[in-house]
Amino acid sequence: MSLPAFAELLERLVFTPGRNAKLALLRQWFADQPDPERGIGLAALTEELTFSAAKPAMIREIVAARTDPELWRMSYDYVGDLAETVALIWQPRAGVNAPPPLLSEVVEALETTPKAEIPALLAGWLDTLDAGARLALIKLVTGGLRVGVSARLARVALAEWSDVAVEEIEEVWHGVEPPYTTLFQWLSGQAPRPDPREAPVFRPLMLAHPLEEADIAALRAEDWRAEWKWDGIRVQLTAGPGGRKLFSRGGEDISAAFPEILAAMEFHAVLDGELLVMRGEEVAPFADLQQRLNRKSVTARMLKEHPASVRLYDILIDGEEDLRPLPFDARRARLEAWHGRVAPARMDVSPLVAFDSLDALARLRDGARAASIEGLMLKRGDAPYVAGRVKGLWWKWKRDPLTVDAVLMYAQRGHGKRSSFYSDYTFGVWREDGELVPIGKAYSGYTDEELAWLDRWVRNNTVNRFGPVREVERGVVFEVAFDAAQLSSRHKSGVALRFPRIARIRRDKPVEEADRLEAVLALVENRPR
Amino acid sequence: MRPVNTPHPETWLKVTPSGLFCEPGGFFIDPTRAVDRAVISHGHSDHARPGHAHVLATRETLAIMTARMGEGRAGTAQQALRCGETLEINGVRLWLRPAGHVLGSAQVCMEWRGSRAVVSGDYKRQADPTAAGFEVEPCDLFVTEATFALPVFRHPPPETEIARLLRSVALFPERTHVVGCYSLGKCQRLIAMLRQAGWDRPIHLHGAHQALCRTYEELGVRLGTLRAATVARKEDLKGAIVLAPPGAVADRWARRLAEPVVAVASGWMRVRQRAKQSGVELPLVISDHADWDELLATCTEVQAPEVWVTHGREDALIHALGLRGIKGRALHLVGLGEEEDEVEVVTEDPAA
Numbered sequence: 001m002s003l004p005a006f007a008e009l010l011e012r013l014v015f016t017p018g019r020n021a022k023l024a025l026l027r028q029w030f031a032d033q034p035d036p037e038r039g040i041g042l043a044a045l046t047e048e049l050t051f052s053a054a055k056p057a058m059i060r061e062i063v064a065a066r067t068d069p070e071l072w073r074m075s076y077d078y079v080g081d082l083a084e085t086v087a088l089i090w091q092p093r094a095g096v097n098a099p100p101p102l103l104s105e106v107v108e109a110l111e112t113t114p115k116a117e118i119p120a121l122l123a124g125w126l127d128t129l130d131a132g133a134r135l136a137l138i139k140l141v142t143g144g145l146r147v148g149v150s151a152r153l154a155r156v157a158l159a160e161w162s163d164v165a166v167e168e169i170e171e172v173w174h175g176v177e178p179p180y181t182t183l184f185q186w187l188s189g190q191a192p193r194p195d196p197r198e199a200p201v202f203r204p205l206m207l208a209h210p211l212e213e214a215d216i217a218a219l220r221a222e223d224w225r226a227e228w229k230w231d232g233i234r235v236q237l238t239a240g241p242g243g244r245k246l247f248s249r250g251g252e253d254i255s256a257a258f259p260e261i262l263a264a265m266e267f268h269a270v271l272d273g274e275l276l277v278m279r280g281e282e283v284a285p286f287a288d289l290q291q292r293l294n295r296k297s298v299t300a301r302m303l304k305e306h307p308a309s310v311r312l313y314d315i316l317i318d319g320e321e322d323l324r325p326l327p328f329d330a331r332r333a334r335l336e337a338w339h340g341r342v343a344p345a346r347m348d349v350s351p352l353v354a355f356d357s358l359d360a361l362a363r364l365r366d367g368a369r370a371a372s373i374e375g376l377m378l379k380r381g382d383a384p385y386v387a388g389r390v391k392g393l394w395w396k397w398k399r400d401p402l403t404v405d406a407v408l409m410y411a412q413r414g415h416g417k418r419s420s421f422y423s424d425y426t427f428g429v430w431r432e433d434g435e436l437v438p439i440g441k442a443y444s445g446y447t448d449e450e451l452a453w454l455d456r457w458v459r460n461n462t463v464n465r466f467g468p469v470r471e472v473e474r475g476v477v478f479e480v481a482f483d484a485a486q487l488s489s490r491h492k493s494g495v496a497l498r499f500p501r502i503a504r505i506r507r508d509k510p511v512e513e514a515d516r517l518e519a520v521l522a523l524v525e526n527r528p529r
Numbered sequence: 530m531r532p533v534n535t536p537h538p539e540t541w542l543k544v545t546p547s548g549l550f551c552e553p554g555g556f557f558i559d560p561t562r563a564v565d566r567a568v569i570s571h572g573h574s575d576h577a578r579p580g581h582a583h584v585l586a587t588r589e590t591l592a593i594m595t596a597r598m599g600e601g602r603a604g605t606a607q608q609a610l611r612c613g614e615t616l617e618i619n620g621v622r623l624w625l626r627p628a629g630h631v632l633g634s635a636q637v638c639m640e641w642r643g644s645r646a647v648v649s650g651d652y653k654r655q656a657d658p659t660a661a662g663f664e665v666e667p668c669d670l671f672v673t674e675a676t677f678a679l680p681v682f683r684h685p686p687p688e689t690e691i692a693r694l695l696r697s698v699a700l701f702p703e704r705t706h707v708v709g710c711y712s713l714g715k716c717q718r719l720i721a722m723l724r725q726a727g728w729d730r731p732i733h734l735h736g737a738h739q740a741l742c743r744t745y746e747e748l749g750v751r752l753g754t755l756r757a758a759t760v761a762r763k764e765d766l767k768g769a770i771v772l773a774p775p776g777a778v779a780d781r782w783a784r785r786l787a788e789p790v791v792a793v794a795s796g797w798m799r800v801r802q803r804a805k806q807s808g809v810e811l812p813l814v815i816s817d818h819a820d821w822d823e824l825l826a827t828c829t830e831v832q833a834p835e836v837w838v839t840h841g842r843e844d845a846l847i848h849a850l851g852l853r854g855i856k857g858r859a860l861h862l863v864g865l866g867e868e869e870d871e872v873e874v875v876t877e878d879p880a881a
Contacts, residue, residue, distance in 0.1 A: 008693070011801065015810050021790075024700055067680070068852065074845045075681045081802055088681035088799065130685060135801070417788065419808060420780050 002037045002102040003129065007136035009041065013147045017415040022149065026157035030184070039179030040103045044140060045149040049178050053110045053118055054141045056082050062119050062126075066091060083142065087135035096127040104179070110141065152250040162187035167204040167387040170251050175199040198242030202251040203270060203316055203324075204387035205236060208377060208394035215395070219358055225328060225381050226353040226361055229374040229396055230311055231286050231484070231498070232276035233293070237310065238317075239265040246275075257295045258308050264345040269338065272314035272385075274350070276372070277306045283372035285486040286498060311350045312339065313377075316385055324385040331385065365399050374483060375399040401481035402523055403503060404429065405514045408476040409438055411458040412469050421451055422458040422470065425502070427478050428493070431517045437493040439520060442480060445501030454505070477506040477514050485523040495520055535643035538670035538835075542639070542646050544860055549648060549672070551639055554621035556585070558637050558648045561864035567604070568623070570650025571634035572597065572713055575865050579603065585610055587625060589633025589748050593713065596744040612661070628652040629663035630817050631714030632745060638666050646670040647831065653816065654823040655687060658721040659714070659750050663827070671833040674865075675841030676818040677796050678849075684796060684820040690813045691722050697790060697811055698768065705766045705786040706811070709775035709793040712738045714817050716772050717745045719794055720752045723770065733758035733766065735773035735782070763787050779808050796820070825849060840865035 009029050016022055030038050043049035063086045064072065072089065079085040101109075106125070113121050122141065126134050139145050155173060159166035164187055175196025176183045185191035234249040244265045246255045255262050258275070277284040277292065288306050292298065315335040316324050323331050332352070339349050353376065355361040365376050375398035383393040406427035414423035428438040446454065457476060464471035481503040488496035495517070543550045548560040556566035563580035570576050570586075572593035577586075584591065584604025588611070594603035610616060612635060615624040620642075625635035630651045637648040647668040654663050677684075698706050710716050716738045723732065731754040734742065742755055758771045767787045777783060778791050791809055796816030798804045804812035819827060828836050828850060835856045838846055847857030 012697075012811075014801075015805060015812070017810070018788075021701065021810075028700060068849070070848050071680050071845055074842075074848075075679050078679055078842075079681055079800055079802070084800065084802055085681060088683070091680075131683070131799070419791075420784055 002033065002041075002104070003100050003106065003125075003137065004133040005033065006037075006041050006044075006103050007129075007133040010045075010136050010139075010145065010147060011132055013045070013149060017419070018417075019153070022153060023157045023160060026149070026154060027161040030158065030161045035181050035184055036179035037103050039181060039184060040107055042154055042180060043178030044103075044145060045147055046151045046154050047145065048151070049107070050143045051110055051141050052143050053113075053115075054122060054138075056142055058119060059083065059086050059122070059138055059142065062086075062123050063090060083138040083144070084135055087131050087138055090126050090131075090134055092127040092129075098124075098128050100128045100133060101125050106137070106140070150250070151252060155251070158183075158187060168193075170202050170204045172196055172201060173251065174201040174245065174247075174253065198240060200238040200240065200243045200245040202236060202238070202245075202247045204251070205234060205249055205272065206314075206385050206387065206394060207389040208396040209389060209391055211378065211395040211397040216358060219378070221355065221357050221361075223380055223382070224378045225332070226355055227313065227350050227377045227379070228353060228368070229377045229398070230274040230276060230283065230350065231372050231374045232274040232283075232289055232311075235273060235275045235310065236316075237261070237265055237269075237271040237273065239270075240268040254293075257292055257298060259298065260303055261308055261310060261346060264347065267342050267344060268319050269315060269342075270317035271310075271312055271335075271347075272316060273310040273312040273347070276309055276311060278309040279307070283370075285372070286484075287486050287488060287496060307346075309346045309348070312347055313350050314385060327382040327384060328379050329381045365397060368399060373399070398483070401483055401499075401503075402485065403479055403481050404439075404497075404520055404523075405477050405506060405509060406439060406480050407436055407474055407511050407514045408454075408472060408478060409436060409474075410469050410471050411454075414443065418451075421455045423451055423455070425454070425478070427480060429515045429517050429520055430512075431493070436474065437517060439491065439493045439495055439517075440480065440482070440497040440500040442478075442500045442502050445481065445503060446505070450502075450505055474511045477509040477511055479503040479506050485520055487524055493517055493520075495524060535669075536641070538644055538646045541641050541644070542670070544862070546863075548862060548864075549860075551621060551641075553641050554618045554623065554639065556583075556618065559650065559865070561862070568637050569594065570628065570637055570648065571630055573631070573651065576650060577603075582606065583608070585616075585623075587612065587633040587635050590635070591633075592748055593633060593741070593744055596740060597713070626664045626666050627661035629654060629657060629660050632659050632717070632748060632750060634660060636664075636666060638668070644669055646672065647833075648672040649674065649827075651676070651818055652827070653819050654827065655684065655816075657718050657817070658725060659717045659745065665827070665830045667832045669833055670835050670837065671828060671831045672837045672839060672860075673824065673828060673846075674818065675824065675838045675843045675846045677816065677820050678824055678838075678842040678846035680821045680845070682796060682799055682820045683822055684799070684814055684816050687722060687815050688726070690794070690815050691719075691726050694770075694792060694811065694813060695723075695726060695728065697792075698770065701790055702768045704788040704790050705769055705771055707771045707773055707778050707783055707786055707789045707791055708813070709778040709791070709809075710772055710795070712774060713741050715794055715815070717742060717750060717752060718817065719772060719815070720755070721750065724751075724753050728770070729753065730769070731756045733761055733769055733771040735759070735771070735777055737774050737777075738772055758785070761785075825853070828855060829853065 012025050075089050076085045155166055155169050158169055172194050176194050182194040186193050236247040238245050244262050245253055246258055246261055248254050277288040291306050378395040380393050406429050408425055409428045410426040411422040412424040424443050426438050426441045428436045431437050458472055461473040462470045463473055480500050482497040482500040484498040486496050541552050543552055547562045549558045556568050557564045558568050559570055559576040560567050566583045567581040568585045572590050577594050579598045579602040581604050583606045585608045588609040591607045591609055610625055612625045612627055615622055622640040624638050628634040628636045628650050639646050645668040647666050651674050652663050720732055733756050736759055775793055783789050790811055792811035792813055793809045794813040794815040798812035799814045837858050837860050839860050839862045843859040850857040
């Protein structure tokens with residue numbers, strides 16, 4: 001019953017907004033299903049395994065052979081989605097009582113069946129399935145599952161199910177392949193840990209805690225080293241005889257989106273750094289890097305206009321030598337020596353920031369107004385490189401946020417626990433011509449009491465509805481905190497905010513006195529004048 | 530087949546602005562405005578409206594109407610007719626047969642001068658522990674609904690949907706499962722099916738669902754232990770099943786529940802993309818209306834050469850009947866199909 005069971009999992013994952021609920025569904029799948037079904041299902045969900053055996057047009061033809069054209073037209077009009085219309089309208093042939101196929105049978109048959117025979121194969125399977133499983137099969141064979149399960153979420157579920165630390169799973173993850181039989185056997189205690197040998201695998205990153213005022217007093221300046229915290233994305237570069245990979249901070253393989261970085265990885269090492277778009281010496285705004293993210297491939301134009309670089313923070317492995325147990329100071333010396341020796345293209349070493357007291361450092365932090373800098377990192381000179389967020393070894397010390405007073409314009413309900421609350425707010429500022437233009441959207445920063453108050457206010461002051469969105473009376477001013485303002489052609493106001501959140505509700509402030517757009521534009525760094 | 534010398538049903542069963550009117554009998558069937566004489570197929574508000582002078586229906590439908598409308602508003606004079614009993618009114622023979630839709634629902638069967646018409650009201654062919662099963666009455670004219678008259682609507686066996694609900698309760702024992710369902714019929718059917726599936730814990734109800742559950746019990750339908758969800762402690766609602774109107778399941782009322790899993794039980798849930806848009810986490814395809822196959826099978830089994838379609842997606846049904854040699858006619862009766870039961874669910878706050 002594997003395909004119907006997979007269909008049920010798929011449907012619940014698609015409909016479930018909550019992360020914890022998704023994890024529970026995945027845990028149950030790993031526990032209930034045998035090998036290789038559970039691994040194939042996992043690979044299909046994370047889109048490690050995709051098919052293009054059938055195009056939508058082929059599915060359409062298969063169903064046309066069995067359906068009155070008028071009824072098809074009316075049904076498709078009503079449902080609006082081809083795959084779903086086919087799944088729902090499909091009338092199994094009378095007398096079929098073959099069992100539904102296993103997921104593994106489907107995968108194997110798709111790989112070995114000649115293209116001309118695929119339609120008959122699909123029709124035969126569809127006859128054995130109910131509507132939900134038919135939809136799952138059609139989505140699977142046309143390569144369009146899109147369930148929103150990241151490989152990271154899957155690994156967390158594997159960790160919870162097996163009681164093996166997620167960091168350990170991450171270390172082998174990129175060395176195992178669908179259907180992950182060796183991985184499942186290891187996690188269920190039936191086989192030793194799979195040996196990735198020379199395959200380029202991900203090593204979990206060392207992470208920092210935010211530094212609070214209360215923590216600062218306890219720090220002795222001489223124990224600590226400081227670096228700028230660059231506003232890009234944290235990456236791990238791993239290269240050697242077994243291949244090259246660029247991983248995001250969560251362990252996603254993003255190599256395909258950054259071929260110029262891969263090309264520059266002519267070495268045998270594992271490095272930690274910040275991926276940035278750089279033009280000469282200048283770090284471009286985060287929005288530029290965003291253009292390059294989440295792509296399966298890139299165009300020559302992208303490469304030219306948004307060139308990527310890596311600013312290195314650390315070295316984890318040099319050749320065969322694991323440097324992670326060494327203290328930070330020793331690794332730093334190795335990193336600088338390595339960089340001087342190898343001199344890779346598109347990579348520089350993030351400089352240490354010299355300071356003699358934390359007060360002096362605080363002044364440096366406050367003085368750094370470049371949009372490319374989020375703040376400072378503090379790292380203990382004697383700390384080894386350890387996976388995860390171990391308190392007291394690394395701190396992130398973000399600079400104080402910028403603020404703007406903006407007017408609430410639209411509200412939308414949230415998800416999960418917030419599904420009955422209008423908790424997502426779009427806010428705007430006044431343009432010269434007197435029009436209010438939206439500059440951002442925030443989902444956080446308020447207290448539960450403030451949320452309850454805002455929810456009531458939105459319901460009582462709605463002037464317009466656009467589907468799930470309510471437009472409200474101009475009546476509430478937010479003090480919005482954010483990390484940086486950047487120019488954006490995608491927003492009507494021409495500006496976008498980094499990490500906006502509601503700092504407080506300015507009940508004292510009339511809407512006319514909210515900020516003007518010019519005031520926000522003045523906060524944009526590197527603005528062409 | 531109607532004997533040659535009997536009148537065509539359209540000569541004595543008329544479509545009027547108030548609904549279908551049996552002219553020689555002098556009564557309306559499910560009239561949409563207050564009339565002197567009304568025969569009512571079942572208690573949903575789009576079929577049973579207040580203010581008629583004389584109302585004839587099954588005993589159960591009369592009790593449901595009285596419970597919903599209050600004493601005196603459900604017909605100045607009420608007359609109960611048992612299924613299988615026959616009345617003669619001005620030469621028209623009138624009898625009722627079960628329609629399987631909700632408790633007390635009945636098809637209105639009429640015969641005048643050898644010409645027989647059956648007005649089915651809303652109906653379904655699936656089993657329902659709270660409603661007597663649909664019985665086929667051969668006729669010359671069959672009047673049908675068409676709520677789910679598209680081949681994409683095929684309701685799965687309801688037991689499999691109840692099993693999905695119970696599997697979800699087992700998977701999320703700390704959360705409340707709140708099922709949006711209409712208060713007359715669907716609510717009680719769900720309770721009865723949960724009991725059949727072995728769920729014997731108390732079932733919690735939204736305030737809007739309590740009165741009709743009491744009426745059902747007074748009419749002899751056993752529903753087990755029911756509790757008010759409104760006064761329950763959040764702690765007690767962990768792992769519980771709560772039934773509420775569809776409009777309440779994802780809004781302010783639901784905040785009292787423990788991390789609710791929002792389910793909705795309706796035939797519309799069959800189209801998953803629509804279900805997702807309405808914010809439902811667990812769509813349950815359980816309907817009290819005939820699906821596509823049931824509509825076609827029923828229209829064939831009654832052997833009527835002509836079928837009239839009251840409300841719903843009549844174009845698809847009439848097309849499909851035509852392919853089977855049955856003449857279809859769309860009545861476009863206004864006001865039917867407005868029962869919230871099978872209106873597409875919008876989990877928006879209806880009060881706002």
